Amino acid sequence: MNAPSDRFVWPARLLHWLMAALILAMLFIGVGMVASVSERHAWLLRIHKPLGIAILLLAVLRLGVRLRHPPPPLPADLPALQRLAAHASHWLLYVLMLALPLVGWAMLSAGGYPVMLSESLRLPSIFPAGPTAFAVLRHLHAWLALLLFLTFLAHLGAALYHGLIRRDGVLSSMAGLRRSEPPASPQSPQLLLSQDDAVASTPSVPLADGATGSSGDSLPP
Amino acid sequence: MPSLPASPPPHRLWRWAAIVAAVAGTAAAFGYVGGWLAPGRLTAQRLVDQLQSGGVHPGFRRNHAKGVCVTGYFEGNGQASAYSTASVFASERTPVVGRFAIPGGNPYAPDASVPIRSMALRFTLPNGQQWRTGMNSMPVFPVATPQAFYEQLKAQQPDPATGKPDPARLAAFFAAHPETAAFRAWAKSAKPSASYASESYWGLDAFEFVDGAGVRHAVRWRMAPQDAADADATAPAGDPDYLEADLRRRLTQGPLRWRLLVTLAAPGDPTDDATKTWPADRREVDAGTLVLQGTEPQDSGPCRDINYDPLVLPAGIEASDDPLLPARSAAYADSYLRRTSEEAHLPGTATAPSHPEHQP
Ligand code: HEM
Ligand code: HEM
Numbered sequence: 001m002n003a004p005s006d007r008f009v010w011p012a013r014l015l016h017w018l019m020a021a022l023i024l025a026m027l028f029i030g031v032g033m034v035a036s037v038s039e040r041h042a043w044l045l046r047i048h049k050p051l052g053i054a055i056l057l058l059a060v061l062r063l064g065v066r067l068r069h070p071p072p073p074l075p076a077d078l079p080a081l082q083r084l085a086a087h088a089s090h091w092l093l094y095v096l097m098l099a100l101p102l103v104g105w106a107m108l109s110a111g112g113y114p115v116m117l118s119e120s121l122r123l124p125s126i127f128p129a130g131p132t133a134f135a136v137l138r139h140l141h142a143w144l145a146l147l148l149f150l151t152f153l154a155h156l157g158a159a160l161y162h163g164l165i166r167r168d169g170v171l172s173s174m175a176g177l178r179r180s181e182p183p184a185s186p187q188s189p190q191l192l193l194s195q196d197d198a199v200a201s202t203p204s205v206p207l208a209d210g211a212t213g214s215s216g217d218s219l220p221p
Numbered sequence: 222m223p224s225l226p227a228s229p230p231p232h233r234l235w236r237w238a239a240i241v242a243a244v245a246g247t248a249a250a251f252g253y254v255g256g257w258l259a260p261g262r263l264t265a266q267r268l269v270d271q272l273q274s275g276g277v278h279p280g281f282r283r284n285h286a287k288g289v290c291v292t293g294y295f296e297g298n299g300q301a302s303a304y305s306t307a308s309v310f311a312s313e314r315t316p317v318v319g320r321f322a323i324p325g326g327n328p329y330a331p332d333a334s335v336p337i338r339s340m341a342l343r344f345t346l347p348n349g350q351q352w353r354t355g356m357n358s359m360p361v362f363p364v365a366t367p368q369a370f371y372e373q374l375k376a377q378q379p380d381p382a383t384g385k386p387d388p389a390r391l392a393a394f395f396a397a398h399p400e401t402a403a404f405r406a407w408a409k410s411a412k413p414s415a416s417y418a419s420e421s422y423w424g425l426d427a428f429e430f431v432d433g434a435g436v437r438h439a440v441r442w443r444m445a446p447q448d449a450a451d452a453d454a455t456a457p458a459g460d461p462d463y464l465e466a467d468l469r470r471r472l473t474q475g476p477l478r479w480r481l482l483v484t485l486a487a488p489g490d491p492t493d494d495a496t497k498t499w500p501a502d503r504r505e506v507d508a509g510t511l512v513l514q515g516t517e518p519q520d521s522g523p524c525r526d527i528n529y530d531p532l533v534l535p536a537g538i539e540a541s542d543d544p545l546l547p548a549r550s551a552a553y554a555d556s557y558l559r560r561t562s563e564e565a566h567l568p569g570t571a572t573a574p575s576h577p578e579h580q581p
Contacts (some may be wrong), residue, residue, distance in 0.1 A: 006355060018452060027251065027474065028250070028251065029460035030372060031251065031254055031255030032253075032254040032255065033257030033551075034260065034264075034265070034551070035254070035255050035259075036264070036547075036551070037255075037261070037263055037264060037265055037367045037547060037548035037551045037552065038367075038547060038548075039544070039547050040546065040547075041265075041547040041548075041550065041551045042540060042546070042547040042550060043331065043563070045550075071472060076311050086447065094563050111526075111561075112527060112528075112532065113351075113528075113530075113533060114349055114350050114351045116350070119431075119536045119539065120350075120351050120536035122348070124349075129526070129563040130526070131525075131526045131560075131561040131565060132502075132561070132564065134526075134561050135558065135561040135562040135564070135565040135567055136567070138558055138561075139558075139562070139567065149251060153244050153247060156243060156244055157240055157243075157244045160239070160240040160244075161240060161244060164230070164236040164239060164240060165230060165236055165237070165240075167230055167232070183553070215551055
């Protein structure tokens with residue numbers, strides 16, 4: 001592919017949806033375990049640490065994919081403020097998905113705990129032990145997690161806004177659904193997802209491609 | 222490029238409603254799971270709030286607040302290695318940082334105010350794994366569940382009018398909790414000891430040892446003193462802090478020793494109920510000797526910043542189904558966060574006096 005595509009490359013989409021599920025699960029696991037004194041606390045924590053490190057590794061991989069394959073451009077008519085919000089929130093998400101696991105790892109190191117990912121797999125300490133460092137990092141872990149959750153909510157709202165209200169191709173660029181192209185039959189499954197595939201969104205894509213949806217509804221004529 | 226969606230989408234209101242519902246629904250689920258929308262749930266924060274209901278002593282543990290650091294090593298003898306792969310049980314020395322303490326949230330409580338003493342240990346294994354354990358000088362715990370422990374704490378809370386627990390509330394608690402009987406029988410005859418050195422310390426909660434073949438063995442452990450000769454000595458009157466002085470005096474004369482005794486459960490012995498002892502004829506393994514050589518005050522010693530979380534375990538030792546264990550782990554973590562935050566003088570935390578008057 002030479003010209004900028006209207007979709008994210010498949011590794012980016014795969015990583016996006018995999019990590020979306022993992023990170024959302026992690027946020028719920030995190031707040032759920034600290035609010036419980038039952039066996040749930042122990043087993044959620046046993047999942048939390050290895051899963052968090054897995055997210056760290058995936059985030060590094062994802063950043064590599066992102067830098068090699070720039071995403072499709074946002075719709076040209078997107079207001080400047082929304083454009084800014086989109087870019088800022090995406091970079092914030094990258095920073096947080098890297099920072100949260102690192103802070104988790106560093107805080108356990110600072111607390112003098114062995115960082116155990118399983119019964120016997122131990123990560124090395126990455127921070128000198130000390131009460132001040134532990135306390136700061138432990139609070140930071142909670143606040144950054146809250147910030148990640150709020151950023152995620154904004155991201156979810158924005159994605160649905162693009163998909164349901166603007167219907168400008170942004171959601172499908174990540175959802176990975178092809179907009180109706182000539183060979184696609186009207187019965188093709190992607191049409192069931194009626195969000196935003198109606199309209200061409202990027203300057204590089206010929207307008208005619210979106211003409212099928214110009215009735216305002218996403219169903220093709 | 223012309224603006225593309227020529228006309229607004231149909232059912233705009235419903236589309237907006239769907240977006241709001243998705244976002245609000247996710248937020249509400251988060252709030253519920255996080256306990257903010259479930260005020261009745263027992264959490265570590267509520268347990269620790271109850272523990273510190275008698276007053277906050279910044280920088281100190283919220284329970285077992287008065288104590289002293291000790292250092293030494295554990296020398297395994299290989300006898301428990303048939304049951305657990307943890308290297309601490311092999312014939313080798315493992316360095317130990319420990320802490321003796323008395324229960325309660327007041328770091329200035331007189332040593333004779335409670336008959337219980339505690340020993341906490343952190344073993345640092347050569348592979349970097351750790352074993353942390355906290356033990357009490359009694360053979361049974363009063364209650365079996367975190368909820369019952371919470372209710373016990375509430376029943377023991379001093380009445381603001383008298384400064385003492387309300388006897389009627391305590392009686393009502395014990396009546397509602399017959400599982401406390403074994404502990405109360407023990408407490409009736411228990412006297413505050415004159416020394417940390419003469420006491421036995423029981424792990425109380427059950428754990429599982431995992432042997433080289435992956436087979437699990439339910440166990441409990443205790444530390445038995447080498448020198449229990451003066452176990453019945455009466456505490457010196459007049460000095461509220463005699464335990465620390467006694468420990469320092471003994472250690473200048475030489476190290477103190479305990480044997481680590483591991484009891485193996487028979488099938489059917491309860492592993493989820495710390496109020497019940499196992500029958501006396503259960504197999505007991507002498508796993509090695511704890512040797513304590515030095516002591517330091519807790520406000521500057523190496524035990525200060527250790528959280529003796531009973532679920533910090535090396536490969537070869539695992540938690541049992543005892544419901545007290547996850548609750549202890551969660552509550553100790555919260556207590557640890559509170560006291561380290563106070564040590565760090567983070568905004569919003571209680572500040573410690575720079576020289577606590579009673580601390581050496
Ligand atoms: C994407 C990665 C991660 C996310 C989203 C995440 C999220 C969270 C959240 C929401 C909490 C609860 C905070 C609170 O309300 O106090 C938490 C606590 C915690 N996290 Fe993470 N975390 C991540 C990675 C890690 C990693 C890699 C580790 C360690 C290796 C870790 C260790 C912990 C620990 C020990 C706690 C506190 C448990 C307790 O105090 O009982 N986290 N995390
Ligand atoms: C649900 C029940 C329990 C709760 C909520 C609880 C709570 C606590 C808390 C908050 C601390 C202070 C931790 C710190 O800041 O580092 C503590 C210390 C301690 N607890 Fe418990 N505890 C419980 C059961 C037990 C049991 C069953 C034992 C005995 C086997 C025990 C033995 C100890 C010992 C020895 C310490 C002192 C540790 C040290 O010296 O640092 N606790 N407890």
